[in-house]
Amino acid sequence: xxxxxxxxxxxxxxxxxGVGGEGTVYKSATRDDxxxxxxxxxxxxxxxxxxxxxxxxxxxxxPFVAFPIEPVFExxxxxxxxxxxxxxxxxxxEVYSPSxxxxxxxxxxxxxxxxxxxxxxxxxxxxxxxxxxxxxxxHSGILVATDATATLIDTDSxxxxxxxxxxxxEVGVEEFTPPELQGKSRAGCIHTKNxxxxxxxxxxxxxxxxxxxxxxxxxxGKADPPTIQEAIKNFRFAYSSRHxxxxxxxxxxxxxxxxxxxDVRDAFETAFGQIGVIKGRPAAPEWxxxxxxxxxxxxxxxxxxSHEYFGQAKNCPWCRxxxxxxxxxxxxxxxxxxxxxxxxxxxxxxxxxxxxxxxPTADLASLMPSLGLSPSIDFSTVDERQKQRAAxxxxxxxxxxxxxxxxxxxxxxxxxxxxxxxxxxYFFAPRVSPLLDAVEAKAAVEWRSTKENWETQNSxxxxxxxxxxxxxxxxxxxxxxxxxxxxxxxxxxxxxxxQLRAFLSGFQIERADIKDIGPSRKVVLRSYGIETAADIxxxxxxxIKGFGPKRAQTMVDWRKSIERRFTFNSHAAVDPADVAxxxxxxxxxxxxxxxxxxxxxxxxxxERSKINSRRAMIDPAFIDCWKSYQQALVNSAAAKNxxxxxxxxxxxxxxxxxxxxxxxxxxxxRRASTLQPTLHYATLPAKSENVDRQPPxxxxxxxxxxxxxxxxxxxxxxxxxxxxxPSLSQPSPTVxxxxxxxxxxxxxxxxxxxxxxxxxxxxxxxxAPGSLVQEQPTDEPIDLSRPDDALKVQTRLHELGYLHTxxxxxxxxxxxxxxxxxxxxxxxxxxxxxxxxTFRALFAPDAPKPQQPAGVVPSALRGLxxxxxxxxxxxxxxxxxxxxxxxVYGGACTFESFSGVNALWRxxxxxxxxxxxWNSDITLSLKNKVLLWSSSKGxxxxxxxx
Numbered sequence: 001x002x003x004x005x006x007x008x009x010x011x012x013x014x015x016x017x018g019v020g021g022e023g024t025v026y027k028s029a030t031r032d033d034x035x036x037x038x039x040x041x042x043x044x045x046x047x048x049x050x051x052x053x054x055x056x057x058x059x060x061x062x063p064f065v066a067f068p069i070e071p072v073f074e075x076x077x078x079x080x081x082x083x084x085x086x087x088x089x090x091x092x093x094e095v096y097s098p099s100x101x102x103x104x105x106x107x108x109x110x111x112x113x114x115x116x117x118x119x120x121x122x123x124x125x126x127x128x129x130x131x132x133x134x135x136x137x138x139h140s141g142i143l144v145a146t147d148a149t150a151t152l153i154d155t156d157s158x159x160x161x162x163x164x165x166x167x168x169x170e171v172g173v174e175e176f177t178p179p180e181l182q183g184k185s186r187a188g189c190i191h192t193k194n195x196x197x198x199x200x201x202x203x204x205x206x207x208x209x210x211x212x213x214x215x216x217x218x219x220x221g222k223a224d225p226p227t228i229q230e231a232i233k234n235f236r237f238a239y240s241s242r243h244x245x246x247x248x249x250x251x252x253x254x255x256x257x258x259x260x261x262x263d264v265r266d267a268f269e270t271a272f273g274q275i276g277v278i279k280g281r282p283a284a285p286e287w288x289x290x291x292x293x294x295x296x297x298x299x300x301x302x303x304x305x306s307h308e309y310f311g312q313a314k315n316c317p318w319c320r321x322x323x324x325x326x327x328x329x330x331x332x333x334x335x336x337x338x339x340x341x342x343x344x345x346x347x348x349x350x351x352x353x354x355x356x357x358x359x360p361t362a363d364l365a366s367l368m369p370s371l372g373l374s375p376s377i378d379f380s381t382v383d384e385r386q387k388q389r390a391a392x393x394x395x396x397x398x399x400x401x402x403x404x405x406x407x408x409x410x411x412x413x414x415x416x417x418x419x420x421x422x423x424x425x426y427f428f429a430p431r432v433s434p435l436l437d438a439v440e441a442k443a444a445v446e447w448r449s450t451k452e453n454w455e456t457q458n459s460x461x462x463x464x465x466x467x468x469x470x471x472x473x474x475x476x477x478x479x480x481x482x483x484x485x486x487x488x489x490x491x492x493x494x495x496x497x498x499q500l501r502a503f504l505s506g507f508q509i510e511r512a513d514i515k516d517i518g519p520s521r522k523v524v525l526r527s528y529g530i531e532t533a534a535d536i537x538x539x540x541x542x543x544i545k546g547f548g549p550k551r552a553q554t555m556v557d558w559r560k561s562i563e564r565r566f567t568f569n570s571h572a573a574v575d576p577a578d579v580a581x582x583x584x585x586x587x588x589x590x591x592x593x594x595x596x597x598x599x600x601x602x603x604x605x606x607e608r609s610k611i612n613s614r615r616a617m618i619d620p621a622f623i624d625c626w627k628s629y630q631q632a633l634v635n636s637a638a639a640k641n642x643x644x645x646x647x648x649x650x651x652x653x654x655x656x657x658x659x660x661x662x663x664x665x666x667x668x669x670r671r672a673s674t675l676q677p678t679l680h681y682a683t684l685p686a687k688s689e690n691v692d693r694q695p696p697x698x699x700x701x702x703x704x705x706x707x708x709x710x711x712x713x714x715x716x717x718x719x720x721x722x723x724x725x726p727s728l729s730q731p732s733p734t735v736x737x738x739x740x741x742x743x744x745x746x747x748x749x750x751x752x753x754x755x756x757x758x759x760x761x762x763x764x765x766x767x768a769p770g771s772l773v774q775e776q777p778t779d780e781p782i783d784l785s786r787p788d789d790a791l792k793v794q795t796r797l798h799e800l801g802y803l804h805t806x807x808x809x810x811x812x813x814x815x816x817x818x819x820x821x822x823x824x825x826x827x828x829x830x831x832x833x834x835x836x837x838t839f840r841a842l843f844a845p846d847a848p849k850p851q852q853p854a855g856v857v858p859s860a861l862r863g864l865x866x867x868x869x870x871x872x873x874x875x876x877x878x879x880x881x882x883x884x885x886x887x888v889y890g891g892a893c894t895f896e897s898f899s900g901v902n903a904l905w906r907x908x909x910x911x912x913x914x915x916x917x918w919n920s921d922i923t924l925s926l927k928n929k930v931l932l933w934s935s936s937k938g939x940x941x942x943x944x945x946x
Contacts, residue, residue, distance in 0.1 A: 003036075003079065005070050006055075011036060011082070022047070023080060035085035036072060037156070048078040053162035054155075059130050060084065064123045066153045067130075086151050089143035092120070096206040098330060099505055099531040105146065109331050110308040110318070111298055115148040117207045118291040123152045124200050125284035128193050133159040135169025135191040137176045137199025139206075159191045166190070174229050175213060175523055176202050180277055182233040197281035201271035204287060208264070209255050210321075210330065214239060214272055216527035217248040218545060225545040228520045237272040251528045253324040255317040256916070261297060261310050263290045302595075303588040306331045314917060319588070325529060327501075329581060345477055345590050348597045352474050355604060358463060358611045360827025364454045367618060368626045375638035376631060443625075443632035450625045458614055463607045464824040465856050469883040470600040477593045484586040491574045491582065498578055503566045504534035504559065514558050516551055533559045782839060784811040796842050797822060801850050804860040804903070804926075817859050821850060856898055857881050858905065861924065865931055865942035879942055885909075893920065903927060 003011040013036060014029035023039040039047055051068050059067035060083070068081035094100040095116055101108050120142060127134055134141070134152070141154045159169040170186045178198035181189065205214045215231035217238025226236060231248065238248040239257050250256060257265045267290055271281040282290070294310060301307035301316040307330065309316050318330035491498065509522055509531055517525075528544055530536060536559045542552035782789045787809035794807035794815055803818035825848040826841050841847060866878040880887050885894045891913025898907045905924045910917070923934045929944040 002075055003038075004073050005082070006073070007070075011072060013038075027085065028082070032087070033085055034069075034082050035066075036080060036082050038072070038074075038080040044078055044080075047156060050160065050167045051078070051081050051156060053165070053167065054160060055081065057130075057160075057162055059132070059155075059160075061130075062126060064119070064149065064151050065126055065155060066151055067155045081156070083153075083155070084151075086143065086145060086149075089145045089151060091140050092116075092142040092144055092150070092203065092206075093139040093211075093510065095144050096211045097508075097510070097526065097531050098210055098328075098529075099535070100508060102329075102332065103506070105144075106332050107146075109306060111295070112148050113207045114291060114295050114298065116144055116150055117204045118288060118295065119148060119150040120152075120203060121200065121284045121287035121291060123150055124196060125288060127152065127155075127158065128196070128284060131161060133169065133191045133193055134196045134199070135159045136171045136173065137196055137203070138173035139176075139203070142203070173519075175215075175232075175519070177229075177232070178277075179233050179235060182229055193283065194276075194280055197283055198271060198276070200284060200287065201268060201281060204291075205268060208260060209239075210529075211531070212251065212254055212527040213523045214268065215248075216524045217250050218252075220247045220249055223247065225524075227546075228523050235272065235274050237269070240269060240272070242273075253321050253529070254527075255321070258916070259310065259313040259317040261294050261312050264294060264310075303591050304584060306584070314912075328529065332577075342590060344594050345480075345597070348594065348601060349474055349477060352470055352597065352601060355467070355601075355608075357467075358460055358608050361455055361458045361460065362615070364451050364622065365626070368623065371627060371630055373627075373631055373634045375635050440632040440636050443629040446625050447629035450622055454622065458611055459825075460611065460827050461825055463604065463611065466600060466604045466607060469856065470597060470604060472883055473593060473597050473600065477590075477597065480586055480589060480593075484582065487582045487585075488579060491578050495570075495572065495574060496568050498575060499568060499572065500563065500566055501534045502575065504562060505532045507533040507562050509533070512558065515554055517555065521546070521551075533562050782835075784815075790815070793819070793842065800842075800847055804858075814859075821859070822848070825850065857883055857886070857895060858898070860926060861905075861931070864945035866945050867940060867942055878945060888913075893922070900924075 003013070005011060012029035014027040017025045017027055017035060019025075022043045023037050026036045026038065028034040028036055048071075051071055054068045055070050059065075060069045061067075063084050063086060066083040066085075068083055070082050071078060072080045072082060090104050094104040095108065095113065105112070123142075124134065124137075132155075136154070136157050141152060143151045143153060145151075157169050157171060160167045168189065169191055170189065172181075172186055174182070176199035178195050181195065202214060206212070213228060214237055215228055217225075217231075217236075219225050220243060226234070226248075230236075231238070236246040236248045238246065239250050240246050240248075241257065243249065257268065260268075267282045267287070270276050270279075297311045298308045299311040301309065301319060303316065303319055304322075307316050307318045309318065321330055322328055509517070509525055524544065524546065525531070525541075528540075530541065536555045538552050538556050541547055541555050542549050547555075782793065784790050784793065790811040791807055791809040794803055794809070794811065797803040797815065797818045798805075798807055800822065802821050803815060805814050822842065823838070861881045862883065864878050864880055878888070885892055886909075887893075891911065893909040893911040895907050895909045898905060900906055903926045907922045907924065909920050909922055911920050912918075920935045920937070923932075925932045925934075931942040931944070933940045933942060
């Protein structure tokens with residue numbers, strides 16, 4: 001084969017670079033900067049006119065677009081063309097695919113991807129500037145070098161106009177085809193720059209979002225997922241904020257539009273929405289401007305130096321993805337041994353352990369000045385009033401006792417009431433005036449309120465809550481070194497697993513021929529982070545909508561067929577990259593811990609300083625309140641000492657004189673009554689039928705029986721057989737009187753002895769609900785190993801709200817934690833012995849109640865919870881509550897406030913998941929180890945895991 005240029009210069013073919021459907025590309029044997037494309041025989045006639053026109057137009061004016069330079073002839077007939085050649089370049093999909101990038105571009109970071117996107121936009125802008133349209137924008141038509149430069153190839157397929165003749169591009173790839181061309185034939189199709197702008201936006205999205213296609217997502221609701229072509233045609237941009245229109249959401253564990261600058265977000269919304277068809281999509285020069293600005297906004301992640309991201313993002317999206325997907329690394333780990341971080345953490349731990357706790361809150365009364373107070377009121381008025389009431393009491397006593405025996409029986413209770421009133425007036429005459437009582441009561445209330453205010457201001461509860469949270473962090477930090485060593489040692493034990501994974505990672509799904517897995521489904525798999533055989537897991541694939549168990553098993557079978565080719569090398573060392581990843585992981589953990597622990601130490605020291613400052617300065621209002629209260633007490637004591645003492649002897653003498661007078665009058669009355677014919681005695685009503693009853697003074701009606709609940713019949717009136725008294729003309733009133741003596745008879749009817757009524761049953765007086773019984777301290781210390789003592793303390797802790805489990809007499813970890821919380825609330829940290837002071841404080845009426853500080857999760861909630869009773873086989877991730885937050889696979893809620901006791905809490909939290917951040921009001925209720933989490937997003941039940 002003799003090849004020459006149009007000028008007759010001989011050309012020799014060198015190394016074969018690639019074979020396509022239309023021809024083969026060779027390296028020039030004589031020039032390193034030239035490549036030669038030789039068409040297959042059927043395509044030479046079809047391409048000749050277009051290539052001659054492109055070479056005549058002189059389009060080849062730069063190294064980043066491989067336009068034809070000159071035609072090539074074989075034995076005088078058209079055969080192909082020469083073009084610029086840039087060695088050591090890889091297709092663009094090797095860059096935006098994380099698994100391929102680790103192998104082909106091991107040093108590439110996010111800044112590298114942004115620069116590649118910028119260079120591709122510049123190359124497309126150059127094509128449009130020369131009057132061409134790419135037409136077939138796809139991932140195989142762009143080559144990328146290790147310096148991030150990009151070269152557009154396959155330029156002979158570009159749409160090109162020359163001498164009023166339009167040469168069309170009649171090929172294309174569906175995943176880069178705009179909505180207005182989806183489903184249409186490419187034959188005779190005229191492309192526009194706006195069509196290219198769609199494909200350019202897809203390529204840029206691939207680069208910025210880890211190889212995820214913008215139209216591959218998970219459907220919202222129960223609908224089946226659309227194909228890539230259907231989603232593009234219907235403008236269903238999965239990452240769009242227009243969820244109600246697109247009905248698609250991004251795949252889990254990906255970056256979102258919230259992680260890119262507003263200009264980039266708006267450009268994607270325009271390029272992939274209907275507005276892009278009507279008003280035009282962002283053109284290549286516009287993307288050059290946007291990406292040049294964004295490149296300057298990149299920042300380095302503080303937790304992982306290998307991560308760079310746009311500064312407008314709330315946090316690093318690559319850290320989010322790596323935490324959510326075990327074994328995934330967005331970019332190569334660039335770990336450098338440094339002792340600064342470890343030394344900083346050790347210094348913080350030493351600083352934490354050296355913290356001196358503030359003393360318990362002192363009693364406010366012990367800090368008050370001593371006062372030499374004297375009574376501030378005149379007691380002469382009080383004394384005079386006391387004497388007047390005592391005299392009135394004596395008069396009432398004499399009058400009441402003197403008339404008691406002389407009055408009829410129905411009036412006698414009045415005299416008895418006078419005697420009782422005299423006793424009240426005499427013995428209970430006020431020793432102080434009512435005004436003095438009110439002043440003392442008001443002063444006592446104000447002083448009690450002042451003490452409570454003092455104790456609240458100087459409470460150490462918040463300090464110890466912060467200290468406990470910092471102690472949990474310190475314990476975790478102290479385990480880092482051992483955990484890191486264990487993970488590195490595990491790498492040696494898992495060499496077989498790691499070698500197998502590295503082997504499987506070399507088999508790209510994109511290049512594989514797998515039954516029923518076409519290009520569209522490969523795009524979906526890549527959007528879910530499944531790019532190589534190493535990424536394939538049955539459950540991971542089957543839950544992608546559109547795949548199901550059958551296709552998932554097909555993928556697993558393909559992976560197993562590759563595994564059978566693997567051979568383990570027992571002599572191979574551990575991959576240094578794996579060791580670097582472990583070290584980088586713990587470097588990130590130490591960085592996080594330095595930030596968190598340093599923050600808590602600052603809060604602890606500030607709280608301690610605040611407590612000490614408050615205690616050093618006593619509010620003058622406290623001293624004024626103390627003075628008022630002490631003055632009221634002095635006045636009260638002085639009133640008691642100065643009040644005249646009433647003489648019980650005088651009262652008893654007056655009462656005796658009255659009774660002598662009463663007895664004399666009564667005796668005279670008895671002697672006069674013996675001259676009358678007969679004395680009638682009324683008897684007590686009895687159940688015996690032989691006892692006469694006095695007729696009622698009015699009509700007797702049926703009434704229910706209090707026992708049988710049956711009505712009793714009306715009783716006929718019986719005549720009174722007793723003789724009337726000569727002095728009375730009307731019947732004697734029915735009065736219950738004592739039974740007459742045996743010598744006195746009232747008629748032929750025999751009187752029976754009245755029945756004795758049983759005493760009223762003694763009823764137990766129970767305290768009102770919620771009232772607390774004051775336990776009396778004993779001399780013997782409480783032994784919490786004894787069931788009785790443990791049950792007593794548990795019951796009291798449960799009443800106060802510290803213990804959230806049922807008291808059972810076994811003082812376990814929950815009881816110890818509750819007692820520790822109570823000790824902290826009263827300013828003590830000794831939980832080993834319940835001494836007399838603790839026992840008195842525990843059963844005191846004003847024992848401190850638990851007050852949960854803002855953002856602290858109660859101990860009853862901390863730990864592991866799951867939606868499926870901890871059956872991890874279902875694949876549902878557990879929820880972990882620690883002191884500050886609740887975290888789940890791919891999301892977390894950090895609590896800003898937490899209130900409530902026992903089994904009902906309300907919290908405010910900042911939550912994030914899958915790139916979305918929101919503020920949430922959460923209600924948590926706990927019953928029978930079942931936790932109900934409720935918020936505006938719905939309700940979920942969790943079960944306590946062991």
